[in-house]
Amino acid sequence: MSLVSNPALVQASDLAKTFDVSPPWLNRVIERQPRTLLHAVDGVSFEIERGKTLALVGESGCGKSTVARLLVGLYHPTRGDFRFDGQDAHAGFAGAQSQALRRRIQMIFQDPYASLNPRWQVEDIVGEPLREHGMASGKPELRERVGALLESVGLSPLDMAKFPHQFSGGQRQRVSIARALATEPEFLVCDEPTSALDVSVQAQVLNIMKDLQQRRGLTYLFISHNLAVVRHVSDEVGVMYLGRLVELADKRSLFATPRHPYTRMLLDAIPKMHDTGSARTPVQGEVPNPLAPPPGCAFNPRCPHANDRCRTERPALLSIGGIRIACHAVEEGRI
Template identity: 65%
Template sequence: MSVAERPLLQVRDLAKTFDVSPPLLNRVLQGQPQAFVQAIDNVGFDIPRGTTFSLVGESGSGKSTVARVVVGLYRPTRGSVTFDGTDLASIRGRRQMAPLRRRWAMIFQDPYASLNPRWRVRTIIAEPIRVHGLAAGAAAIRRRVGELLELVGLSAADGEKFPHEFSGGQRQRISIARALASEPEFLVCDEPTSALDVSVQAQILNLMKRLQRELGLTYLFISHDLAVVYHISDYVGVMYLGRLVEWAPAHALFTRPQHPYTRMLLEAIPDLEMSGRARTPVGGEVPSPIQPPDGCHFHPRCPFADGDRCQREVPATLDIAGGGQVRCHAVAERRMPPADTHTRGG
């Protein structure tokens, strides 16, 4: 496979377990057992260069954990993350990591918490430039910071201000400018618009799409909002209790959802067209990730569970015609009714 065709990011069989045991003293004195949360379990996907792959799911589905493992904030318990052909597990030490580390950056949900309130904006944005030695001399750094601020729709003079002088949307622009300061190819965006009002969200999403076009960026986009994901993604993965239950090209996932959980999520979106479409209420809640159900995690809530195999056996990964993969016994056994098209007006 040539370099151009090779996906920028390849994630294979990724797993991350957190130890959530009670303190040692309680375990010894009260005989409490150790406890673990399987935050992510056997997750695999590729992100082709210049595209956006989104992960959606409810709280506790493990989507943010995937993002953190991918950027190296957590070490995976099992599996591999390959960035542009380099397996991140093979890297030893900071020195080897540094040139790679410059090539990705992360944007967080809360623009209030992710900017140092005591630093001027120009210092915040200049930090990655200094750390990676990308410009020499104060004048060059200042010029670069001004360029970055203008790139995200602010003015160079805004660099003199402090974060509290900006609105939420402007702060998120500053976060994006800082993320772009190291000239990365790959951005991991963890709910970048969830804390913003809709009109501001539209501005940030448009900005992110423009930057992707102009700079050829690749995004891993984490969100719980399916409409936002529809808007920005080339590929969408759906997570449930740590497992990637389905992924597919965005249009296919929204028009022909395979997994019952994907269908349920699409059903749950409030209907702005007010078509009077009857919604099937979905019962139940996400179970505790400490003791997930056996077999397919979704079987207690699934209207298509068969009461036997779904309860015992973890579904294998199955290719979907036209791209994508799904993990569901009902799909494999062709027990699922055809998906009615969920895209309205499309």
């Protein structure tokens, strides 16, 4: 009897999101301008196994946060499919199962100063999901569960009576994590959850998140532009450029032998602890205007290996040597 492997908990297929950023209709008519479309995410596909972490990295504006919002139902995709535990998640978000699905998928936002209501006490902030989903039958049970959630992220039940302004940035982000854990989710979308924090505090928050993952079997999509953080938390890494995935590999392979020229460029820019005598390689060039991306491979204006094919034909994400990569130069064996 053959064993059938369980499908991944999270399956994104050809996800795309286009925003209409056109000027007002009358301006376009007077100036005879067509509509302006921004392809923020353009055909992204990946899977995340239960209990694992996929990290998405890339420069600002590459579409990472848009992917996050697509996965929690804040945006509806222009194209593509997102399946969660085998079911069509976007149909679920819009249907009768919306509340049950949102209970299983939660998000930790980037800025702990903006994502917490400054007029609410922590008891209300963390307790709100419990009330909304009917997970606490009365005030005593609610307080007990909020206290346990605060303890699980390294805070005290006595902090329930405090307001957000009475906490440091790292403590606020712990409150955000406690709120996200309130509904006992299986999948957490983490949109740069430590980027607003000091380095020493980042490490504390990341260790809490890793510990919670091990204890609760959580699945993470972790979005960051900090490759040191990604190396610490991820199992797989996807590198995004101008709305598309250009490389998707397990963490060890990606950091040891990056294949795509853009991935190499990002890794070369990291200061090395032991190579103090060598010059740090800056990331070359500028990200093209996303409203008018270059034809062919979007990275070709910055790529030292670009040829005529790269300038005219957009590469597909192919499986080459156990990794998925969108690069004509790698496909042709030129690098």
